[in-house]
Amino acid sequence: PQLLLRRLGDHVATHGTTAPEMSSKPAGPQSALLRHLRVIRIVSEAVSRSLDLEEVLDRSLDALTQVTGLEISSLHLVSPDGERLLLRGDRGLSPRLREVNLVLPMGVGLIGSVAQSGQPRRVDDVARAGDLLHAAREAVIADGIRAFVCVPIRARQRLLGTLALGRQTGHRFSDAEVSLLECVSDQIGLALDNARLYSETRHQLQEHEKVRAA
16 A cells, blocks of 8 residues: 555654664665565565465465564454454464463453554563563563564454564564554455455355255
């Protein structure tokens, strides 16, 4: 979307970037913007290759993790009843932290609050966050997770879930990186919604064929 890309460009021009794949060396605004656009392109290409929901989930996390170099990521989708967030994919989560993240309450905790508000959340030292779930705090400390960011996943004005990323270093997520992740989450959201529509259409056709064959 042009608006998101323009916002990303504004943030990169002002703040630069600190993501590992985007180079640890100082870079000019144009160079940083090109790197961010490369991330968007790679993720977009990866998720658009399939209309299978599980493949889209898997490819989106693979592409995002590989191209940015971020150590930890998780993707939750809203449950059918809208009351919970269900972990549908992750990279780098320890078994203990994965167990805590399997099912999260809507509106509670860092990820739950992002899902309810629809607004991104960035924390420089996640273990000190007051609304971090108690069950997650010990695992976060044990895993050495420091910086954290979570953005909503949307498609066609509808909340689908959340995308969260973490770093085991002291480097905070910049404004430009948050904007980048919002752009990426929009790409993932559209791919997920397309997969859902394809699955529903295929199911309807199958049901129609059953009726005709009866």
